[in-house]
Amino acid sequence: MRCWHILNNGFVIVVAGLLPVIVGGALNDAQADPPLIVPVRSTDLEGVQKCYDDPQSSGFCDRCKSSNNNNNSLTNYVLLRETLKAGGMDVRLVGIDSPNSARSRMMVETGVATIKADWNFNIDNNDLVLKSDAFIRSGELFKGVYGLPDNTSLHNIRDIGDIRPLIAATNPHWRLDWQVLKNMELASLYPVSTTAQMYHLIAQRRVDFTLLEFSPRADMMREFDGEKLVPAPGVKVAMPGSQHFMVSRKDARAQEIIAVLNRGLKALRQNGLLAQCLRQGGLINAQTADWKVLNVSETGISENQIF
Numbered sequence: 001m002r003c004w005h006i007l008n009n010g011f012v013i014v015v016a017g018l019l020p021v022i023v024g025g026a027l028n029d030a031q032a033d034p035p036l037i038v039p040v041r042s043t044d045l046e047g048v049q050k051c052y053d054d055p056q057s058s059g060f061c062d063r064c065k066s067s068n069n070n071n072n073s074l075t076n077y078v079l080l081r082e083t084l085k086a087g088g089m090d091v092r093l094v095g096i097d098s099p100n101s102a103r104s105r106m107m108v109e110t111g112v113a114t115i116k117a118d119w120n121f122n123i124d125n126n127d128l129v130l131k132s133d134a135f136i137r138s139g140e141l142f143k144g145v146y147g148l149p150d151n152t153s154l155h156n157i158r159d160i161g162d163i164r165p166l167i168a169a170t171n172p173h174w175r176l177d178w179q180v181l182k183n184m185e186l187a188s189l190y191p192v193s194t195t196a197q198m199y200h201l202i203a204q205r206r207v208d209f210t211l212l213e214f215s216p217r218a219d220m221m222r223e224f225d226g227e228k229l230v231p232a233p234g235v236k237v238a239m240p241g242s243q244h245f246m247v248s249r250k251d252a253r254a255q256e257i258i259a260v261l262n263r264g265l266k267a268l269r270q271n272g273l274l275a276q277c278l279r280q281g282g283l284i285n286a287q288t289a290d291w292k293v294l295n296v297s298e299t300g301i302s303e304n305q306i307f
Contacts, residue, residue: 035092036114036257038080039104044073048095051077064277067216075281076117079135080245082273087264089257102173111250115257119176120242129246130254132261135274136243141283142293143177143239144231146222147202147209154209154232160184160294166208169198176241177211184295199227211237214285236291 040048051061051074060068061078068074073095081093096113098104101122107113109128120138123131145163147154157163169190170177181189190207192198201207214231215222222229247257268274278284 033091033253035094036084037094037096037107037112038077039098039107039113039116040073040077040095041101041104042097042099044071045095045097047071047074048077052093052095055081060280063273064280066280068281070215070222070282072213072281072283075277075283079268079274079277079281080115080117082277083135083245083261083264083268084257085264086267086273087260087262089260100173105246108246108248111248113248114251115245115247117243118246120244121175123244123246126246128249130249130258132245132247132258133265134242134244135265136278136283138240138242139238141239141241141243142214142236142285142288142291143211144214144220144236144288145209145294146212146229146231148205149228149230151205151208157232157235157294159292160297163294167206169201169207169210171195171198176239180237180239180295181211195224199224199229202229203227213282214288216280216282216285220285220287231288234291235294236288237295238293 038048047069048071050057055061059066060074063082064078068078077093077095084091084093096107098107098113101118104113104116105118105122108116109126117135120131120134123129145154145157153166164185165187167188167190168181168186169192170181171193172178172191173193178189178191190201192201198207198210202210209232210229212222212229212231214220214236220231245261247254247261251257265274268277275284279286
């Protein structure tokens with residue numbers, strides 16, 4: 001049984017796991033239901049903390065009304081909160097620090113955490129978790145071909161044949177990105193272990209591009225450690241996988257949570273809030289709606305976006 005210990009500084013310790021969980025203040029003793037614990041990537045933790053502290057503040061935390069500053073964990077956090085509310089469960093969501101997605105999955109599998117967003121292939125055939133309906137269906141998510149602004153090879157991409165002579169880099173643990181790039185039959189594909197390495201290889205011109213979510217900025221530029229990348233104009237790459245919420249079977253409410261999530265997702269898809277949150281979070285980019293999909297034949301999906 002998981003125990004909660006409230007510290008004077010407002011942090012919560014999961015006594016069984018000895019892992020710090022961020023909160024904005026102490027849990028209300030009168031609250032009957034324990035919170036849902038959400039693993040959050042370390043680099044995204046600050047944004048999620050601010051959203052926890054003031055969920056009704058103007059901006060992205062207030063029902064996804066503005067950009068979330070490229071914080072994917074924040075997108076998932078707010079979407080999860082709104083989905084649970086729409087499904088009829090108003091429960092506190094608490095973020096717990098996690099270094100990477102693999103550790104986050106392990107936290108959910110072992111019951112240290114309750115719930116996280118993930119790809120279908122990381123959830124299917126995993127008896128330790130349950131899977132919600134998709135909040136991103138296969139073919140709804142596209143990524144950009146990101147490289148240096150002055151790389152003329154990227155500006156000349158019109159179809160799949162134009163990208164095959166190029167060199168890409170990505171993390172092999174990003175399974176879908178890796179497989180999509182392998183299927184494109186590029187000149188070379190470099191494995192990297194960190195985002196910093198990926199940006200550095202491109203900056204050194206040893207690699208032409210990588211796949212990244214489109215930035216919600218007007219110029220769609222992405223920046224890391226001072227290195228700036230932009231997408232090849234007019235083209236995008238389809239991600240042939242769906243994203244869901246995975247729920248730990250260790251939580252006694254697991255079946256209830258899944259039922260609530262499915263009700264909530266149906267409601268949010270119908271009222272348009274799901275699409276709004278994904279667009280404002282940068283996962284769905286309206287600017288690229290008419291851009292050509294390079295890998296349609298490789299994925300077998302339609303070029304038409306559902307959103």
